[in-house]
Amino acid sequence: MKRFVSIFCIVLIASFSLTAQAVAETPAASAxxxxxxxxxxxxxxxxxxxxxxxxxxxxxxxxxxxxxxxxxxxxxxxxxxxxxxxxxxxxxxxxxxxxxxxxxxxxxxxxxMLSVLSSDGSVASVQDLLGRTVHVPGAGSTPDQMSQLLLQKAGLVAGKDVILDYSVAAPAQLAQLVIAGKVSLAVLPQPFVSMVLGRSPNAREVVDVQALYSQLSGVPTYxxxxxxxxxxxxxxxxxxxxxxxxxxxxxxxxxxxxxxxxxxxxxxxxxxxxxxxxxxxxxxxxxxxxxxxxxxxxxxxxxxxxxxxxxxxxxxxxxxxxxx
Structure with missing residues (x-):
């Protein structure tokens, strides 16, 4: 019996040692x-x-x-x-x-973070946009969606009261054309709004789209x-x-x-x-x-x-x- 107990204790100690070693060798969980x-x-x-x-x-x-x-x-x-x-x-x-x-x-x-910009400052208000062509970077883009939404909310018809021109799809290219005075009106997002206003002394923000959205929708922001x-x-x-x-x-x-x-x-x-x-x-x-x-x-x-x-x-x- 004493011999059996001794063997049992040895096996138990050996098992514990092996388990402890295995745990110690297991790497910490990776990130x-x-x-x-x-x-x-x-x-x-x-x-x-x-x-x-x-x-x-x-x-x-x-x-x-x-x-x-x-x-x-x-x-x-x-x-x-x-x-x-x-x-x-x-x-x-x-x-x-x-x-x-x-x-x-x-x-x-x-x-x-959208704005309507005028390259020469000739347009000063939303009312001045009637009958004008506004360039929009990309049909179906966020600038396009917001332009159409605001026209609808204002009771105006795109293509009739205001013409939306999608011929220049890239905002960066459209911004350069506004700076050069080759495009009169454009809807642009940041950072292109800041770029245009910083590089062209004649460019002006005609419409703060966020403020107009709030005014027409009654919702503070989008x-x-x-x-x-x-x-x-x-x-x-x-x-x-x-x-x-x-x-x-x-x-x-x-x-x-x-x-x-x-x-x-x-x-x-x-x-x-x-x-x-x-x-x-x-x-x-x-x-x-x-x-x-x-x-x-x-x-x-x-x-x-x-x-x-x-x-x-x-x-x-x-x-x-x-x-x-």
């Missing part, structure tokens, strides 16, 4: 690598602080940021599960939802860009989700507080040249409003867009299930 997609241009400005410190936002969380030239590439990667988060135009988020892509709208990250998260990430990584949202809110605050440093980071990330980004940041309306707080403004915007172009948001107004 969760979060895939984050942004678009080149102002939609990606507010995210840039997440790319600092090699993307490490916590000891066990790393953000890998990828910059894409158009929404289509971001959409494709969200749809096939390559991205966990993305910064997108608001109507694109609605289209994704209506196509069955499992995403949640986490926050509004940018309100309106959400131009949003942060979305894949439904699976939100479900499987609730603590990481909270950490990313906190880091994003801090990123927005940092970009707004220090445009010069942010501009350098924006250029380093491949989002836009700092020479264009830095002067535009104060006018970009970068915000961080959690989706539940922004829901009324977002739903109002979707409702207005659906009223004149259901296809612009994917056919139907998203339900409250869209919101995180």
């Amino acid at each position: 969760l690598d979060i895939q984050f997609g942004v678009m080149a241009g102002p939609t990606g400005f507010s995210s840039v602080a997440l790319s600092l410190n090699e993307g490490r936002i916590a000891d066990n969380l790393k953000v890998t940021m990828s910059v894409f030239p158009s929404p289509n590439e971001v959409i494709a990667r969200l749809a096939n599960g390559e991205l966990d988060f993305a910064s997108l135009p608001t109507n694109v988020a609605a289209n994704l939802y209506n196509k069955g892509v499992k995403v949640k709208l986490a926050a509004v990250i940018g309100n309106g 959400p131009m860009s949003v942060l979305v998260v894949s439904e699976s990430f939100a479900k499987n990584h609730p603590l990481a989700l909270a950490a990313v949202l906190k880091a994003y809110e801090e990123s927005v605050a940092w970009v707004n507080a220090d445009p010069k440093a942010a501009g350098l980071a924006i250029e380093a990330a491949g989002i836009m040249a700092s020479a264009m980004a830095t002067p535009a940041i104060p006018s970009c309306n970068l915000v961080f409003v959690p989706s539940q707080e922004a829901k009324n403004e977002v739903q109002a915007y979707f409702t207005f867009l659906h009223g004149f172009s259901p296809a612009s948001i994917g056919g139907t107004i998203p339900s409250e299930d869209l919101y995180l």
Whole structure:
């Protein structure tokens, strides 16, 4: 019996030692690598602080940021599960939802930043636009959607009361034509508004689109860009989700507080040249409003867009299930 007990104790001690050694040799859990997609241009400005410190936002969380030239590439990667988060135009988020892509709208990250510019200052008010041609960068773009929406709200007819010209699709090219005086009137977003006003002594802002939207719709502002998260990430990584949202809110605050440093980071990330980004940041309306707080403004915007172009948001107004 004594011999049996001795053997049992030896086996028990040996087993404990082997287990302890195995635990000691097991590597610490690696950092969760979060895939984050942004678009080149102002939609990606507010995210840039997440790319600092090699993307490490916590000891066990790393953000890998990828910059894409158009929404289509971001959409494709969200749809096939390559991205966990993305910064997108608001109507694109609605289209994704209506196509069955499992995403949640986490926050509004940018309100309106559009203006109607006159190259020579000959147009001074909205009334002066009647009968005139206004160049818009790209049919179906956000500037186009807002132009048509505001004309409708004002009781005017596009193509009759105001002519919308889509012959120059690229905002950068259109901005250069306004600076050169070759285009008289144009709807442009930031940072091209700041670029035109900074380089042309004759150019003037005719319409602050945000102020006109508020006046005609009764809604304080419209959400131009949003942060979305894949439904699976939100479900499987609730603590990481909270950490990313906190880091994003801090990123927005940092970009707004220090445009010069942010501009350098924006250029380093491949989002836009700092020479264009830095002067535009104060006018970009970068915000961080959690989706539940922004829901009324977002739903109002979707409702207005659906009223004149259901296809612009994917056919139907998203339900409250869209919101995180």
